[in-house]
Amino acid sequence: MIFYKFYYRIATLWDAAASVRVQEGGIPVVAPELVRAAQAGDRDALITLLREIETHVYRTAYYILNNEQDALDASQEALLRIYTKINSYEEKALFKTWVQRIVTNICIDKFRKARPTVSIDEHEMTFTANHNVEQEIMTGYLAKDIREAIDKLPEHHRSVVVLRYLQDFSYHEIAESLNLPLNTVKSYLFRARQQLQSLLQDYQKGGVRG
Amino acid sequence: MNCQEVMELMQRHLDEDLDTQEEMELQDHLRHCQECTEMFERLQRLSQELTQLPKVVPPYSLVDALIPQLGEIDKAAAQAATEPSIVLGRAPHTINKDEGQSPRRKWTRRLESQFSWKFAGGVIAAGLILGFFAFNMKHPVLDNADGLLPPKASKEIASSSTVQHAPAAADATSAANAKRMAINDSPQASAAVTTPSSDAQQQPTTQPAAGGSSQAQGQASPDATVEKPQPLKDAGVDASSPTPKMAPSTSEPARMKGASGKASNEAVPGPTAPAASSPQPGPQGSEQNQAARIQATEPPASSPVAGPQEPKTKTPNTNGVYSLMTQAPVPLKSLTGTYEAVIENHHVVIRNSASREIVYTSAYQGQDSDEVVLSAWSKDDKLTYQVKSGDISKSFVIDVKTKTESST
Numbered sequence: 001m002i003f004y005k006f007y008y009r010i011a012t013l014w015d016a017a018a019s020v021r022v023q024e025g026g027i028p029v030v031a032p033e034l035v036r037a038a039q040a041g042d043r044d045a046l047i048t049l050l051r052e053i054e055t056h057v058y059r060t061a062y063y064i065l066n067n068e069q070d071a072l073d074a075s076q077e078a079l080l081r082i083y084t085k086i087n088s089y090e091e092k093a094l095f096k097t098w099v100q101r102i103v104t105n106i107c108i109d110k111f112r113k114a115r116p117t118v119s120i121d122e123h124e125m126t127f128t129a130n131h132n133v134e135q136e137i138m139t140g141y142l143a144k145d146i147r148e149a150i151d152k153l154p155e156h157h158r159s160v161v162v163l164r165y166l167q168d169f170s171y172h173e174i175a176e177s178l179n180l181p182l183n184t185v186k187s188y189l190f191r192a193r194q195q196l197q198s199l200l201q202d203y204q205k206g207g208v209r210g
Numbered sequence: 211m212n213c214q215e216v217m218e219l220m221q222r223h224l225d226e227d228l229d230t231q232e233e234m235e236l237q238d239h240l241r242h243c244q245e246c247t248e249m250f251e252r253l254q255r256l257s258q259e260l261t262q263l264p265k266v267v268p269p270y271s272l273v274d275a276l277i278p279q280l281g282e283i284d285k286a287a288a289q290a291a292t293e294p295s296i297v298l299g300r301a302p303h304t305i306n307k308d309e310g311q312s313p314r315r316k317w318t319r320r321l322e323s324q325f326s327w328k329f330a331g332g333v334i335a336a337g338l339i340l341g342f343f344a345f346n347m348k349h350p351v352l353d354n355a356d357g358l359l360p361p362k363a364s365k366e367i368a369s370s371s372t373v374q375h376a377p378a379a380a381d382a383t384s385a386a387n388a389k390r391m392a393i394n395d396s397p398q399a400s401a402a403v404t405t406p407s408s409d410a411q412q413q414p415t416t417q418p419a420a421g422g423s424s425q426a427q428g429q430a431s432p433d434a435t436v437e438k439p440q441p442l443k444d445a446g447v448d449a450s451s452p453t454p455k456m457a458p459s460t461s462e463p464a465r466m467k468g469a470s471g472k473a474s475n476e477a478v479p480g481p482t483a484p485a486a487s488s489p490q491p492g493p494q495g496s497e498q499n500q501a502a503r504i505q506a507t508e509p510p511a512s513s514p515v516a517g518p519q520e521p522k523t524k525t526p527n528t529n530g531v532y533s534l535m536t537q538a539p540v541p542l543k544s545l546t547g548t549y550e551a552v553i554e555n556h557h558v559v560i561r562n563s564a565s566r567e568i569v570y571t572s573a574y575q576g577q578d579s580d581e582v583v584l585s586a587w588s589k590d591d592k593l594t595y596q597v598k599s600g601d602i603s604k605s606f607v608i609d610v611k612t613k614t615e616s617s618t
Contacts, residue, residue: 043284050273058268068269075272083280142259164225165260171225190221197249197256 030095038086046086050079056096056167057103063162064107066151074110078103093176100167100177104159111155149199156180157192164189211239213246220250224257544587549610551593553582558595560610570613572606 037045062071163169175185219236240247541552551560558572585594593608608615
């Protein structure tokens with residue numbers, strides 16, 4: 001409980017301070033020249049391109065599917081599709097939204113099949129954030145709750161949340177990725193957050209976090 | 211401003227979507243609404259936690275793992291691109307990406323999503339087992355069935371009408387044989403069928419089919435000069451190939467099972483069986499004859515009917531019966547390839563290889579006990595042959611060009 005209060009205070013302060021959001025989750029802008037080279041048949045450029053996006057593809061798949069193995073399968077499928085369909089990308093859309101559209105589509109397809117049992121190695125995730133140890137333990141627990149809560153969301157709500165928070169996409173970019181109207185994206189995101197906070201409140205009351 | 215509207219402001223605040231005016235309205239409301247303030251705090255915390263979700267990275271490089279697959283795709287694409295790129299005059303890579311591979315990927319994915327591999331494996335295993343039965347018995351029933359599937363409705367009618375006639379032919383011994391055979395077969399056929407439901411369909415359809423087949427035999431036999439008991443048995447089963455057609459409700463695997471089940475207790479068709487019905491289609495039983503003819507092409511070259519279709523055989527291919535009798539002698543080709551010599555009725559007959567006209571027939575009149583042996587062709591188209599009569603052996607030389615024969 002003390003830990004939680006401590007974390008809560010830090011989080012609130014941090015949030016207040018971070019009026020400019022940290023952009024660590026977003027896809028770095030892939031150079032259009034690289035995309036063009038890849039489209040022109042430069043295989044090395046295409047491979048480089050895939051290397052640049054593979055982590056982002058995986059991250060989306062991981063949080064939509066909530067399962068490492070499924071995420072690996074889905075991301076490989078997405079990368080293969082990007083490799084073979086690079087020429088179907090048109091510059092009127094952002095490359096990153098095109099990529100995310102492919103991976104979310106694949107994930108939603110997979111998601112519609114019977115979902116496998118919960119993975120055993122839930123805690124063996126790779127962390128790249130450099131928090132201190134105490135915070136990391138807390139983040140781990142919280143992250144687990146949040147992931148469970150996200151897992152309960154309907155597929156499109158989940159995709160919106162993942163693109164918003166894991167890819168740091170704007171409303172517009174989410175709309176482009178999921179091929180949804182802007183208002184629908186907003187309504188999905190708002191409803192998803194309300195549902196998540198309500199779920200997490202339940203976890204809190206159940207003493208899971210305290 | 212009510213709390214519902216404020217909720218949207220709070221949400222948009224989290225996404226930094228508020229302008230200054232809206233921000234002030236939100237703060238105003240929060241200042242005097244405890245409930246909204248608490249909700250706002252929870253939402254902010256949630257948003258913060260979401261932002262801080264672990265930035266997971268793949269445990270290994272996905273691209274590295276994919277490189278071999280990418281190479282294969284490139285290879286396949288290069289092959290697919292060679293022709294279309296010439297025809298369409300488009301850049302090869304365009305074809306690679308858009309037309310060469312994506313259908314393949316799509317196909318695979320669709321397969322993955324709609325079928326479980328367990329199911330597919332089961333189907334494949336069943337197919338292998340059926341294939342084993344079908345091919346192990348060297349029985350062409352399956353091929354017959356395939357060949358008969360395309361025919362139009364008229365054929366269907368023909369087949370059903372022959373079934374109706376079948377009882378009339380039942381008093382013939384051949385018909386009785388075939389029918390008995392079919393009845394004997396059917397329990398075993400159903401034993402080979404795994405699904406009990408298809409048993410019921412299998413048994414009744416087998417018997418009429420066998421009846422029809424017996425008629426086929428009856429009609430075919432007038433054309434045939436050679437007739438053995440064995441053909442009855444074979445024809446009985448061969449002509450049962452219409453069976454699947456008459457039971458359209460039976461699923462494909464069940465039909466195959468039925469066919470292979472019957473095949474399993476049949477011996478390899480006797481070599482004369484196809485010949486019996488194949489040369490000229492019977493006036494009415496054309497379908498059965500067709501079935502038999504299709505089948506006739508199936509057995510190994512030892513089958514007499516295969517003779518006419520084999521380019522190297524010297525016998526006339528207009529008459530199947532004739533070919534049947536003259537199959538045995540091996541023709542001796544001249545060194546120039548122009549002529550072929552063959553022994554027929556103790557005469558040496560020389561034919562033109564191309565036109566198959568008889569060029570010369572040897573004049574020597576031997577006895578039935580004499581053995582005529584073709585020795586060799588010389589380079590100038592002279593054929594040497596020997597006649598052994600008891601201990602005496604005589605040599606003859608035929609000059610084809612002058613059409614003369616001399617003994618040496």
